Amino acid sequence: MDKGELVDAIVAKAEITKKDADEILTAAIDTIMATVAAGDKVTLVGFGSFGLRQRATREGRNPQTVKTLQILATTVPAFSAGKQFKF
DSSP: OOHHHHHHHHHHHHOOOHHHHHHHHHHHHHHHHHHHHTTOOEEETTTEEEEEEEEOOEEEEOTTTOOEEEEOOEEEEEEEEOTTTOO
């Protein structure tokens, strides 16, 4: 399912216009991204949590030269599913 299909599903369930559904979905996604980027956590009870995770420095390998190299530590966005969302 892509964003357009998700908007169509929202329109069918909420009985709102396609334009309104797209604006609401875009605003929700933008807000979640901005909040997580600021270092805060977004929790949607039953669905899951969006937050940041730290990746440690690790050793990698260049497949062309087979040389080892250091992959630096970084911070990445992460999603953790809630109890109702797990199958």
